[in-house]
Amino acid sequence: MGIRLGKVLSEQIEHLRYEPTAKRIRAFLGGTLAVDSTNAVLVWEVGRVVPTYAVPVSDVVVPLRRAGDADGTAFRALSKPATSGSRVILASAPGASGSGVLPEDSDLSGYVILDFGNFERWLEEDDEIFGHPRDPFHRVDVRNTSQHIQVLMEGQVLADTRQGKLVFETMLQTRYYLPPQDMLVKLAPTLTHTLCPYKGKASYWSFNAGDELVQDLIWSYENPLEDAVALKGYLAFYDEKVDVLLDGKPAGTE
Structure with missing residues (x-):
């Protein structure tokens, strides 16, 4: 077996x-x-x-x-x-x-x-x-994708691209990174930063969704570590709080 x-x-x-x-x-x-x-x-x-x-x-x-x-x-x-x-x-x-x-x-x-x-x-x-020692059994793979990625919140399209990057990380869900030119909302930096041992120091961003100011839902790596150099300047959302569509279908479905 x-x-x-x-x-x-x-x-x-x-x-x-x-x-x-x-x-x-x-x-x-x-x-x-x-x-x-x-x-x-x-x-x-x-x-x-x-x-x-x-x-x-x-x-x-x-x-x-x-x-x-x-x-x-x-x-x-x-x-x-x-x-x-x-x-x-x-x-x-x-x-x-x-x-x-x-x-x-x-x-x-x-x-x-x-x-x-x-x-x-x-x-x-x-x-x-930083953060914790790197796990020798942990991988971070960044791959370019031409899949159509759309990010929505309560029906509002926040980002739309065919030039995204997918991050496959051991034991974690796939993350979707998008180029800044394909963001459809105006971003402003927040004071929040976090550290990832594999990708580096993350900066966080706010935006307006209707009348609501949404903070720290988006992050990016402006000076990523070696494993994540390809992510420099790209932006990711907390998928748990938005809807992500891949070629028109919800991400994570067949």
């Missing part, structure tokens, strides 16, 4: 998963090097679909101590229970601290799983990374 790989991967989300990496990993706190390791592993905690890094405790180069009750707010909130183990604080200076956990899992004995977002800067070799 055949096995659908996506189903296998999704079923593993209830387990602690890890994969060694050959990259040199460094993390910084308060401008000070806090972690420097060539023996890091990528770790997907229970219930999480994106990885963080774990390193040998010996590769932590700032003071590390067990966390106390007063340190509760130092740890990011998880939608599922955190990894079992002892919570620790890494501190380079007053007010500059990161956090992690010493896992009970025997496969990761001697390692500390780091809370990625609690460090100010990360390097893989000499390149800075």
Whole structure:
């Protein structure tokens, strides 16, 4: 019997998963090097679909101590229970601290799983990374398409193109990117920005739909990372909040 790989991967989300990496990993706190390791592993905690890094405790180069009750707010909130183990604080200076956990899992004995977002800067070799480490089992493929793409909101056509780009990303729905000249509404930049480890820093846009100001429904990558260079200047909508038609049919249907 055949096995659908996506189903296998999704079923593993209830387990602690890890994969060694050959990259040199460094993390910084308060401008000070806090972690420097060539023996890091990528770790997907229970219930999480994106990885963080774990390193040998010996590769932590700032003071590390067990966390106390007063340190509760130092740890990011998880939608599922955190990894079992002892919570620790890494501190380079007053007010500059990161956090992690010493896992009970025997496969990761001697390692500390780091809370990625609690460090100010990360390097893989000499390149800075953002958001979370890149998943080695994750792909981002950008493809040109001549399919007729239309985006509508409550019957109003917001964009119409035959020069779009489709983004196929592992375990995620297809996204539709459109050239700015084929937008049929006037866009204004908002102050919102997000970071994607694969595509880079996203800028968000507002527009008027009738009398309503719609904010942050559209985004673009003005200076995308290498995986997404083809998306530079193109715009995408949150498909969940608009209607997307491909050659006159709702996207996602046969």
